[in-house]
Amino acid sequence: MGEVPTVHYFHGVSDPWSLLAVQMLPRLEAAHGVRIVPHLVPPPAEAAAPEPGLLADWGLRDAQQLATAHALQFPENPVRPSAKAVAAAEAQLAGAGRNAAEFAARAVALGTALFSGEAVDGAGDATAALAEGAAALTAAGHYLPGVFSFEGECYWGVDRLPHLEARLGGTPVVRQLEASAETGDSGGAELHFFLSLRSPYTHIAAPRVAALARRWNAKLVLRPVLPMVMRGLPVPREKRMYIVRDTKREAERLGLQFGRVCDPVGVGVERGMAVLHRAIAMGHGPAFAQSFLQGAFAEAVDATTDDGLRMLAVRAGLGEADVRAALADESWRPVAEANRAEMFAGGLWGVPSFRVGDLPSHWGQDRLWAVERDLRTRAGEVA
Secondary structure, eight states, X not given: OOOOOEEEEEEOTTOHHHHHHHTTHHHHHHHHOXXXXXXXXXXXXXXXXXXXXXXXXXXXXXXXXXXXXHTOOOOSXXXXXXXXXXXXXXXXXXXXXXXXXXXXXXXXXXXXXXXXXXXXOOOSOOHHHHHHHHHHHHHHTOOSSSEEEETTEEEETGGGHHHHHHHHOSOOOSOOOOOOXXXXXXXXXXXXXXXXXXXXXXXXXXXXXXXXXXXXXOEEEEEEOOOGGGGTOOOOHHHHHHHHHHHHHHHHHHTOXXXXXXXXXXXXXXXXXXXXXXHHHHTOHHHHHHHHHHHHHHSOOOTTSHHHHHHHHHTTTOOHHHHHHHHTOOTHHHHHHHHHHHHHHTTXXXXXXXEETTSOOEESGGGHHHHHHHXXXXXXXXX
């Protein structure tokens, strides 16, 4: 008999998504005949996960909707756990051992208590276990808790388990969440799309959110913002590398082009933002956004050159005179800052993000199923 495949799982006690992911350990072992080795890890560094306050609040809200979608356990009225309770839970899990089922049972009980605001007691020191887990996570090439690692590839949270399960074979235990092909009438509800011209995830979201708006008779409102790195927020190398790899497999799943990249960071983004600002005013915003992103992430078009930018604009319905006028107009800058401020006011800080009318915002190209749910809600109100 061959050796049993081994999957490593990295659990963060204070991470809401980890509470969902850890529930899958026994199911994955049973379904795929693998051995899962759990590791305890500390919270991510702020450079890898900026805006920790917003992240913590969004994590609670997002974990709730994911738990409902996947029929997993998560408190109904979650709260941020205290540092004392987290330390106590880490001390308890540090001694849980490597048996996946036993680790999962203890982690679920502790996580449920933590996010319910209940007192958690624990004696001992988790320093060694956390250090071992952090080192193993770094060696695996990732930076967040809630991650699975298998033979050189990482999968973050329940969302990416379908990719892991496809590699392992057998009957999947996780359903892939995606917007449907259904149609409806939201009555022209505004679908706000916060995007960055340097974001690979925005590239694979743009055509899908445009199609979603069309299917549900929604008004797509583009809200471009500057990339994080151009807003003074660092993006560590391991995060950049994971995003590229993850976008590639998501693009392949969706049948979208990705891989021939010419990074537009800096002047390329600024030129693109100027033209996008004019394109939005002319009614060509979605077409230019998709054209620019396709050029940057699938066709290696250099937007810093006049020829490159002109081609991207012309195929979206703009003329050369429009490009010249756009590049001479700096009015896109305060608009981009206003979009950023509104995105933060909605509790989010990264792209792609979405908001239907005045409903709560969603973050991530893998949350279009939740956006569709909101459009369906609006359609029900209109009917």
